[in-house]
Amino acid sequence: MSEQTSPKTWPLWEVFVRGKRGLSHVHVGSLHAPDAVMALRNARDVYTRRQEGVSIWVAKASDIAASSPDERDAFFDPAADKVYRHPTFYDVPDDVEYL
Structure with a gap:
């Protein structure tokens, strides 16, 4: 096995699985693999x-951009001043059954 194909140099892949019960993929773990086919x-x-x-997604960990939990307040703070995004901002007529 050459140094280039050694498991020590394989990229880290994040794995997401969609269960039978719903439509959302959920992160289930990580693994190392040489390419996307082998990662799947x-x-x-x-x-x-x-x-x-019923479905699996894999994504290279190095390709994922994420916010930091330490910066949560500053990152999500701009949404707090948009009260119109909350359902309490609107008056819903009594004759509307499903909203």
Whole structure:
């Protein structure tokens, strides 16, 4: 095995599985693999052994951008001043059954 294909140099992949019960994919874990095809196969073998899923997504961890939990207040603060986004801002007529 060459240094380039050594498991020590394989990228980290984040795995998301969509269960039978819903439509949302949920992060279930991480694994190392040389490419996306192998990451999907390994994810299937590791995270859906008991047929828990109907769909799998894999994404290179290095390609994921995320906000920091430490910056939560500053990052999400601009949404606090937009009261019109909250349902309490609107008056709903009594004759509207489903909203």
